[in-house]
Amino acid sequence: SSELTQDPAVSVALGQTVRITCQGDSLRNYDASWYQQRPGQAPLLVIYDKNVRPSGIPDRFSGSSSGSTASLTITGAQAEDEADYYCNSRHSHGEALVFGAGTKVTVL
Amino acid sequence: EVQLVESGGGVVQPGGSLRLSCGVSGFTLDDYAMHWVRQAPGKGLEWVSLISGDGSTTYYADSVKGRFTISRDTSKNSLYLQMSSLRTDDTALYYCAKDLDTYYYYGMDVWGQGTTVTVSS
Numbered sequence: 001s002s003e004l005t006q007d008p009a010v011s012v013a014l015g016q017t018v019r020i021t022c023q024g025d026s027l028r029n030y031d032a033s034w035y036q037q038r039p040g041q042a043p044l045l046v047i048y049d050k051n052v053r054p055s056g057i058p059d060r061f062s063g064s065s066s067g068s069t070a071s072l073t074i075t076g077a078q079a080e081d082e083a084d085y086y087c088n089s090r091h092s093h094g095e096a097l098v099f100g101a102g103t104k105v106t107v108l
Numbered sequence: 109e110v111q112l113v114e115s116g117g118g119v120v121q122p123g124g125s126l127r128l129s130c131g132v133s134g135f136t137l138d139d140y141a142m143h144w145v146r147q148a149p150g151k152g153l154e155w156v157s158l159i160s161g162d163g164s165t166t167y168y169a170d171s172v173k174g175r176f177t178i179s180r181d182t183s184k185n186s187l188y189l190q191m192s193s194l195r196t197d198d199t200a201l202y203y204c205a206k207d208l209d210t211y212y213y214y215g216m217d218v219w220g221q222g223t224t225v226t227v228s229s
Contacts, residue, residue, distance in 0.1 A: 048215025102152040
């Protein structure tokens with residue numbers, strides 16, 4: 001099992017807001033990054049350093065963190081946001097990294 | 109344009125070895141840490157290994173420690189993953205990824221399309 005826990009799946013109506021969470025003890029000390037993966041495609045970095053969007057990522061994507069939980073929020077979800085989303089951070093022991101198991105987002 | 113192209117995947121028997129390569133263009137390996145990440149069929153992402161931009165530091169997931177070795181050759185603009193004592197659960201699509209940071213981890217901002225490794229008898 002992963003050190004970072006994510007809900008397996010969430011759904012959101014088109015244009016509405018969805019929050020994806022990632023829980024783990026290491027998140028108390030280390031920031032999470034978030035990746036979007038559409039079917040058949042390589043992952044895409046959407047948030048790093050807790051709440052920084054790489055160039056080209058729409059501002060409807062935002063990140064936050066509180067205690068042992070990091071969150072990715074999509075405000076005004078679009079059809080193209082339907083994908084798997086993975087959180088990633090440092091392992092709670094040592095310098096290894098770890099991904100959450102992923103959350104499948106369905107846009108209705 | 110920043111680009112990563114993996115190669116070297118294939119079918120190998122359990123206990124065998126394989127070396128993956130990742131050719132990079134549009135940036136210098138000295139300037140960025142690099143990762144290998146894998147994804148088993150129908151499963152999620154699993155971080156495998158990281159090498160710092162200066163090549164002095166490497167990190168590994170417990171699942172591959174002692175069996176896999178990450179390295180790079182800046183003169184060839186290439187990143188490598190030497191895999192030995194392969195097991196059936198190493199079967200996956202292997203991605204190389206560039207980090208935003210030079211020495212460790214900040215976020216993997218560029219990914220290749222992956223190369224497939226199948227471990228089967």
